[in-house]
Amino acid sequence: MSPHRTRTDGHAPALRHRGELLYGMLRIRRFEERCVELYSASVIRGFVHLYIGEEAVAVGVNQALTEDDAVVATYREHGHALARGIPAEAVMAEMYGKASGCSRGRGGSMHMFDASRRFYGGSAIVGGGLPLAAGLALADRMRGQPRVTCCFFGDGAFAEGEFHETANLAALWRLPLLLVCENNLYAMGTALKREHAQTDLALRAASYGMASWPVDGMDVLAVEHAARQAAESIRAGAGPHFLELRTYRYRAHSMYDPDRYRTKEEIAEWKARDPIDALARQLRDDGEVDDEALAALERRAANEVAGAVRAAERAPEEPADELLRFVTSPVTPTRAAR
Amino acid sequence: MTTTATTAKKPRASSATATTTYREAMRQAMSEAMRADERVFLMGEDVGRYGGAFGVSLGMLEEFGPERIRDTPLSESAFTGAGIGAALAGMRPIVEIMTVNFSLLALDQILNNAATLLHMSGGQLPVPLVIRMTTGAGRQLAAQHSHSLEGWYAHIPGIRVLAPATIEDARHMLAPALADPDPVIIFEHGSLYNLSGPSAEDAGPADLTSAAVRREGRDISLITYGGCLPKALDAAEQLAEAGISAEVLDLRTLRPLHQDAITATVARTHRAVVVDEAWRTGSLAAEISARIMENAFYELDAPVERVCSAEVPIPYAHHMEQAALPQVEDIVAAVHRAVD
Ligand SMILES: Cc1ncc(C[n+]2csc(CCOP(=O)(O)OP(=O)(O)O)c2C)c(N)n1
Numbered sequence: 060m061s062p063h064r065t066r067t068d069g070h071a072p073a074l075r076h077r078g079e080l081l082y083g084m085l086r087i088r089r090f091e092e093r094c095v096e097l098y099s100a101s102v103i104r105g106f107v108h109l110y111i112g113e114e115a116v117a118v119g120v121n122q123a124l125t126e127d128d129a130v131v132a133t134y135r136e137h138g139h140a141l142a143r144g145i146p147a148e149a150v151m152a153e154m155y156g157k158a159s160g161c162s163r164g165r166g167g168s169m170h171m172f173d174a175s176r177r178f179y180g181g182s183a184i185v186g187g188g189l190p191l192a193a194g195l196a197l198a199d200r201m202r203g204q205p206r207v208t209c210c211f212f213g214d215g216a217f218a219e220g221e222f223h224e225t226a227n228l229a230a231l232w233r234l235p236l237l238l239v240c241e242n243n244l245y246a247m248g249t250a251l252k253r254e255h256a257q258t259d260l261a262l263r264a265a266s267y268g269m270a271s272w273p274v275d276g277m278d279v280l281a282v283e284h285a286a287r288q289a290a291e292s293i294r295a296g297a298g299p300h301f302l303e304l305r306t307y308r309y310r311a312h313s314m315y316d317p318d319r320y321r322t323k324e325e326i327a328e329w330k331a332r333d334p335i336d337a338l339a340r341q342l343r344d345d346g347e348v349d350d351e352a353l354a355a356l357e358r359r360a361a362n363e364v365a366g367a368v369r370a371a372e373r374a375p376e377e378p379a380d381e382l383l384r385f386v387t388s389p390v391t392p393t394r395a396a397r
Numbered sequence: 398m399t400t401t402a403t404t405a406k407k408p409r410a411s412s413a414t415a416t417t418t419y420r421e422a423m424r425q426a427m428s429e430a431m432r433a434d435e436r437v438f439l440m441g442e443d444v445g446r447y448g449g450a451f452g453v454s455l456g457m458l459e460e461f462g463p464e465r466i467r468d469t470p471l472s473e474s475a476f477t478g479a480g481i482g483a484a485l486a487g488m489r490p491i492v493e494i495m496t497v498n499f500s501l502l503a504l505d506q507i508l509n510n511a512a513t514l515l516h517m518s519g520g521q522l523p524v525p526l527v528i529r530m531t532t533g534a535g536r537q538l539a540a541q542h543s544h545s546l547e548g549w550y551a552h553i554p555g556i557r558v559l560a561p562a563t564i565e566d567a568r569h570m571l572a573p574a575l576a577d578p579d580p581v582i583i584f585e586h587g588s589l590y591n592l593s594g595p596s597a598e599d600a601g602p603a604d605l606t607s608a609a610v611r612r613e614g615r616d617i618s619l620i621t622y623g624g625c626l627p628k629a630l631d632a633a634e635q636l637a638e639a640g641i642s643a644e645v646l647d648l649r650t651l652r653p654l655h656q657d658a659i660t661a662t663v664a665r666t667h668r669a670v671v672v673d674e675a676w677r678t679g680s681l682a683a684e685i686s687a688r689i690m691e692n693a694f695y696e697l698d699a700p701v702e703r704v705c706s707a708e709v710p711i712p713y714a715h716h717m718e719q720a721a722l723p724q725v726e727d728i729v730a731a732v733h734r735a736v737d
């Protein structure tokens with residue numbers, strides 16, 4: 060159980076919807092800032108891709124999804140995993156490589172899974188989650204289940220054949236698939252205009268015969284609105300929808316990236332549109348929160364992250380003699396002779 | 398007998414008169430599976446109206462309709478990945494890929510998703526998917542339709558690889574493959590589709606864990622699979638006339654290999670020739686040879702021989718293609734090298 064649900068912070072009143080969105084983004088941001096420290100301390104290793112700056116996308120889109128829907132994410136998926144409700148302890152423990160991690164230490168930062176929440180990863184092959192998401196949607200379509208499969212991917216993935224194959228297949232079969240393209244203007248160091256001849260991605264997606272439009276990915280309320288509209292239409296049988304979320308990552312692509320391909324000015328311009336700051340300002344202007352309430356939110360986020368780190372530190376490691384477990388399913392009659 | 402391999406010939410009086418083909422046997426297996434389980438469906442390029450590139454699914458569209466006999470666009474990666482997703486969501490898809498050469502466009506999905514998800518998710522996501530594809534040469538289809546890449550797939554942990562080489566296996570390997578909670582790839586050698594023989598209707602579900610001794614012998618073991626099985630049996634027949642008794646072991650399952658059957662046949666005959674239509678370098682034949690060295694070295698009276706395809710893209714012209722492929726004479730010659 061996550062601490063933010065058990066903890067009653069004295070005078071913290073029940074948050075209204077926008078306040079929940081604000082907290083949803085804030086906890087992801089604070090969680091990842093802690094990841095940076097842990098990475099610098101060599102506690103977390105491997106590839107770690109931060110979502111800082113893009114939180115409005117995962118949090119806003121998630122508002123449109125129910126527990127029965129499915130999510131397929133990328134390697135930059137801490138935010139997707141947390142927004143989906145995977146406890147912060149399980150996400151943090153996975154980065155620690157612990158047995159209590161949401162993939163039992165076999166996945167790490169890029170491969171978070173939670174079958175019980177229909178969270179199907181956590182894929183580090185750019186574009187590789189798209190066909191799989193189409194299949195999840197196909198199963199729902201064949202069984203007449205009014206569920207949505209939501210697949211997150213980047214502007215870089217839009218150049219992969221797997222995107223175009225999947226877009227065509229999904230439109231052809233009218234699959235209940237929500238394609239969420241996180242256009243953060245870069246694929247590693249390659250700027251959008253250096254990787255796409257036509258940079259209007261929503262326009263290109265529309266050519267497959269699906270509803271498709273761009274959304275301000277720095278405005279969580281705009282994201283929520285668009286996602287609700289799309290999901291509703293998908294549930295009504297209108298087939299796949301494509302949302303191009305215009306957003307930006309503040310940090311380098313990964314911990315290894317010296318970030319030489321963009322300017323400080325550009326980063327500063329996007330930070331000035333920060334989705335967390337913007338919503339906090341709005342709530343304050345509307346008199347819904349004051350300094351005290353914002354400080355309480357910060358304390359709550361700090362507590363949640365600290366609790367996740369404590370739990371991860373205390374958790375046992377997956378024993379190395381479990382190495383071969385789960386390569387195949389437990390022995391069945393067809394497997395007796397191995 | 399020390400072998401744990403199944404022995405091939407069981408008399409089946411009731412079906413002795415009915416004959417069928419390998420292609421029909423595979424179709425019957427699919428139709429039976431689809432009648433028995435609503436979750437099963439077939440998807441691939443031209444499986445529906447066309448009836449399958451090799452005619453395997455001919456007529457199934459009429460019985461099961463276009464939802465379950467699902468024609469796909471030319472998008473190997475997307476429809477293979479869709480099979481994975483549908484399997485994750487509780488369906489039991491059979492994905493047909495026209496040939497193993499085309500499967501390379503879906504290799505990302507097969508290796509990075511199907512074979513990997515269960516382990517990478519810490520045991521949460523088994524992928525009960527069956528992929529069928531044609532493999533092999535012999536029909537003058539040249540270098541982009543003729544290769545034998547079963548060994549590449551057999552390299553991958555997390556998937557089961559089957560090579561039915563008889564009508565009985567074509568008929569009865571599919572049901573246990575669909576019951577397997579993990580991904581299974583079934584390789585159908587193109588030269589086997591027209592194989593005809595007694596119907597195997599009442600043989601019951603095949604065992605996917607063991608190799609089968611297709612012919613017993615004392616002097617040497619011919620270890621093979623798939624499209625090379627008929628050649629190995631022909632070679633054994635010729636060798637018998639020359640007074641050499643060759644045992645023929647059909648591997649049937651290429652991953653996981655049935656090590657005990659390989660060890661047991663070598664322990665009986667003390668000599669082995671591995672016959673594999675793939676290229677020799679880095680092949681399944683190399684793997685089997687290494688396993689014999691590791692597990693039965695002191696049983697050997699001669700070095701293990703390998704009969705494989707020439708290391709060349711398979712050419713078009715009939716005489717060139719045949720020169721590239723393992724032939725009965727090559728197997729016989731290898732046996733003589735090992736025995737003499
Ligand atoms: C198939 C594949 N090619 C290359 C890479 C290396 N790679 C990892 S992330 C990335 C950029 C992806 O950009 P985008 O899709 O825009 O997502 P973002 O990282 O911006 O969120 C690249 C090239 C990979 N992981 N997979």
Ligand SMILES: [Mg+2]
Nearest residue numbers: 213214245246
């Ligand atoms: Mg990007």
